[in-house]
Amino acid sequence: MTHKKQERIIMLADCQSFYATVEKVAHPELEGRPLVVAGDPERRSGIILAACPIAKQYGIKTAETLGDAIAKCPNVAIIRPRMEEYIKVSLQITAIYQSYTDLVEPYSIDEQHLDVTGSVQNYHTIEQMAYTIQRQVMRETGVRIRIGISSNKVLSKMACDHFAKQNASGLFRLPISHIEEVLWSLPIGNMFMVGRKMKHHLEVMGIHTIGELARTPLATLRRRFGVNGEVLWRIANGVDDSPVSPMTHIAQKGIGHHMTLPVDYETLEAIKVPLLELTELVCQRARMKGYMGSVVSVGCHGADFDYPTGFHRQKKLDDPTYLTDDVYHVALELLEKHWDGLPIRSIGVTLNQFVSDEQYQMTLFDNREERLALARTTDSIKARYGNTAIMRASSLTEAGQVHDRARKIGGHYK
Numbered sequence: 001m002t003h004k005k006q007e008r009i010i011m012l013a014d015c016q017s018f019y020a021t022v023e024k025v026a027h028p029e030l031e032g033r034p035l036v037v038a039g040d041p042e043r044r045s046g047i048i049l050a051a052c053p054i055a056k057q058y059g060i061k062t063a064e065t066l067g068d069a070i071a072k073c074p075n076v077a078i079i080r081p082r083m084e085e086y087i088k089v090s091l092q093i094t095a096i097y098q099s100y101t102d103l104v105e106p107y108s109i110d111e112q113h114l115d116v117t118g119s120v121q122n123y124h125t126i127e128q129m130a131y132t133i134q135r136q137v138m139r140e141t142g143v144r145i146r147i148g149i150s151s152n153k154v155l156s157k158m159a160c161d162h163f164a165k166q167n168a169s170g171l172f173r174l175p176i177s178h179i180e181e182v183l184w185s186l187p188i189g190n191m192f193m194v195g196r197k198m199k200h201h202l203e204v205m206g207i208h209t210i211g212e213l214a215r216t217p218l219a220t221l222r223r224r225f226g227v228n229g230e231v232l233w234r235i236a237n238g239v240d241d242s243p244v245s246p247m248t249h250i251a252q253k254g255i256g257h258h259m260t261l262p263v264d265y266e267t268l269e270a271i272k273v274p275l276l277e278l279t280e281l282v283c284q285r286a287r288m289k290g291y292m293g294s295v296v297s298v299g300c301h302g303a304d305f306d307y308p309t310g311f312h313r314q315k316k317l318d319d320p321t322y323l324t325d326d327v328y329h330v331a332l333e334l335l336e337k338h339w340d341g342l343p344i345r346s347i348g349v350t351l352n353q354f355v356s357d358e359q360y361q362m363t364l365f366d367n368r369e370e371r372l373a374l375a376r377t378t379d380s381i382k383a384r385y386g387n388t389a390i391m392r393a394s395s396l397t398e399a400g401q402v403h404d405r406a407r408k409i410g411g412h413y414k
Contacts, residue, residue: 009126009149010244011114012156013097013133014165015090016144018110019050022089023079025142034058035077038066049081089141096137100129103244113153115244130171146170152240158183158192179238184211192235201225202232210236255291257281258348264303266343268336271300275335278349279328286351292320293351296327298334303343311338320355327351 015021019037024030034055036048046066058073069076090109097104103115116129123129130147137145147170148160155174163172163182174182189199191210205224207213213221214236221229234240257278265271275298286293295316302309313334321327331349 006117007151008115009117009120010152010156011116011130011133012107012148012153012160013112013114013137013145014147014160015093015110016146016165016170017050017052017056018090018143019081019086020052020055020079021143022086023082024052026085027077027079030077033077034060034073034075035079036060036066036069037079037081038069039081089143092141093137093143093145096140097133100133103246105244105246107157113156113244126173127171131169134170144170147172149173150238151176152238153242153244154192154235154240155179155183155238158190161192162186162190176238180211180214183238184209184214184236186210188213191232193232198232254350254352254354255282255285255289255293256297256348256350256352258299258346260346261344264343264345265347268339271335271339271344271347272332274347275331275349276324276328278347279331280324282349282351283322283324283327286322286354287357290357291354292322292357293317293327294320294353294355295351296330296334297350297352298331298338298348299350300335300339300344300347302340303345309340309342310344311340313338314350316353320353322351322357 020035023037024035027035032054034057035052036055037050038048039046048060048062048064048066048069051060051062051069055069055073055076058076060069060072060076066078070078086109094104094106094112097112097114101114101116101119103118105113107113114133116126120126120129123132126149130149134145134147137143146160146164146167148156148158148164149172150156150159155176159172159174163174164170186209188194188202188208188210189196191213194202201224202208202213205216207216213232216233218230218233221233223229225232259274259278261274265274295314297312297314299312300310315330315334317326317330327349
């Protein structure tokens with residue numbers, strides 16, 4: 001006797017205006033006022049990171065400039081981001097989700113997937129369980145969450161983005177049997193994984209809705225887009241077998257740091273300073289995790305948005321390493337070879353293709369062990385007293401950014 005496989009029940013829980021909501025909770029005196037979370041305009045990061053629902057009513061949008069937001073709403077309250085606090089609240093919300101199921105997978109700082117297939121029987125309905133989770137998060141954090149519900153991650157994501165976020169309840173269930181009547185009429189640009197360029201390519205093919213994509217022969221899409229064509233076809237048809245796994249984002253694929261510079265850097269000598277600082281941060285993190293990298297990548301963007309310049313190049317190392325000087329030597333080589341000499345607005349360094357530092361090949365003709373010992377000593381000092389406790393002399397020059405970066409997480413102030 002065969003048993004029919006139980007259909008999965010997957011939720012995508014999204015925090016509404018997450019950064020702005022956390023700040024509204026922290027500043028009750030701003031209740032009823034429009035509020036935005038924005039970077040520091042003096043350092044060219046005056047971009048709206050989050051806007052509360054009241055601010056959005058004035059037309060303020062995420063990613064627009066602070067100046068544009070103020071023009072739309074002169075009395076808007078402006079709060080500088082506090083990334084440590086947002087991470088803390090996000091982890092608190094994760095812990096709440098984990099009290100309902102052990103299958104919780106972060107999608108971003110404010111979105112997480114939950115597989116509640118094994119625990120939903122404790123509730124009268126799936127919607128009752130979602131509402132219970134919603135109420136607990138609101139009660140304990142003040143954050144309102146919207147929940148999309150379906151049988152896989154792709155459909156729960158689209159259920160949340162296009163329906164739960166529009167509902168007064170903040171909940172929406174999208175059974176796979178209903179996608180033709182509910183989802184297929186939406187414009188193709190609304191589909192998960194379809195960006196502006198892909199939207200254009202599909203429209204050129206005469207595909208304007210999700211349903212038209214779903215009905216397009218798979219062979220046609222594979223000929224046009226390769227394996228990505230099949231991915232798009234599967235999404236349009238609601239096919240997604242990927243599990244909700246707490247371990248999905250654990251494996252380290254690369255370690256990188258990027259910074260937007262406070263002014264345009266125009267000379268090689270000036271650019272070398274943040275390049276070295278970023279390399280040191282990357283290698284410091286790699287040593288902490290016990291990963292040696294085999295590929296170094298460097299990228300930069302020019303200062304003129306109307307005529308974008310810059311490059312992104314990588315080079316494979318002869319031997320895996322996480323020693324700053326070794327990585328910097330290659331990063332500088334890439335910069336000198338590919339920089340066009342025009343002013344630079346931002347720059348980044350990445351180390352990837354890792355091996356464990358327990359597996360690296362000993363070399364006979366350099367002082368690697370001594371340099372490793374020195375690096376680990378400086379790491380321990382920085383871990384205890386902060387990254388500004390010990391630094392290179394170049395970081396004390398006008399081009400240095402160590403002091404400012406020490407006050408930030410993920411490019412935003414703590």
